[in-house]
Amino acid sequence: MEQRPSTAIDKALWVLEALAEHESVTKIATATGLPKSTIHRILQALAEHGFARPDGSGGYLPGPKILTLAGRMLTRFDPVRQASPVLARLHEQTGYTVHFAVLNGDEAVYAAKLEGRKPYQMPSRVGMSLWLHSSAIGKAMLAAMSDTEVAGIAARTGLRRRTPSTITTQAALRRCLAEVRRQGFAIDDEENEQGVRCVGAAVFDHNGHVVAGVSLSTLTHELSVDDARELGPLVADTAREVSRTLGAPMESLASHG
Known part of the structure; x- marks a missing residue:
């Protein structure tokens, strides 16, 4: 995997993008190349702000804030x-x-x-x-x-x-x-x-x-x-x-x- 920038914003965006296709932390780790500990921390932060939500079995799903934001953006698109x-x-x-x-x-x-x-x-x-x-x-x-x-x-x-x-x-x-x-x-x-x-x-x-x-x-x-x-x-x-x-x-x- 090519060397990626390591800013916190970059990592959060990679995880958010991977969340659109993957639920498990393992699959998100594979998609982003980030350590599972980092992914857990980012997902918890995203969940606090409504951009992710736990699925009850250790994974995460996109949160309601994503739909709200997408709807607002589409009206201006x-x-x-x-x-x-x-x-x-x-x-x-x-x-x-x-x-x-x-x-x-x-x-x-x-x-x-x-x-x-x-x-x-x-x-x-x-x-x-x-x-x-x-x-x-x-x-x-x-x-x-x-x-x-x-x-x-x-x-x-x-x-x-x-x-x-x-x-x-x-x-x-x-x-x-x-x-x-x-x-x-x-x-x-x-x-x-x-x-x-x-x-x-x-x-x-x-x-x-x-x-x-x-x-x-x-x-x-x-x-x-x-x-x-x-x-x-x-x-x-x-x-x-x-x-x-x-x-x-x-x-x-x-x-x-």
Whole structure:
């Protein structure tokens, strides 16, 4: 095990984090690398403040204070604010319009937009909803879902056509999503708006569930399909970084990367 800092705060935080998955002092000791005597002392202090509670058999469980604190924090948690610095960097790197959209039932809703450094604007706005099957952000989200979930959304929405290039059958959608899963990002090739090409990737929350997406958008004459594929890994990396700010587990990001 690598050498860890030895401050009291570090040790308390390690124990608190391990308490989320382990009850016994032995398992917490294995997870943190701390002596059992130290862990006992920290757990007793956490219990005094309501962050842990004895389970009656020598182990400990998370205490009620954790739930209270988590609830208060979640009411102040703003995914757009968390994502903003990462989105701004993508915008600076590419100069294209950057979108952040959140999953809302069977559609997505734009929650943030950074306009590209071009003499034109994308036909989108914060608060606008978009179909999942016709957009890069949406297809990236669908690719992170199970086949059953995708089939349900397709049945409910009808896979309506927006442009001549829109995917309108479940068979074609399945083939597209298989490619999205393979490469880690989705491309909207004039499927949502004619003359507009986008690259999108999915964002995951602390439970590893898809909740949002990031995309780059510009006019087709500015971005060829080959260029879009080259930018795909950058968009996917940005989405993974946003996911990390939302607390997504590393194993979830790896499985979707």
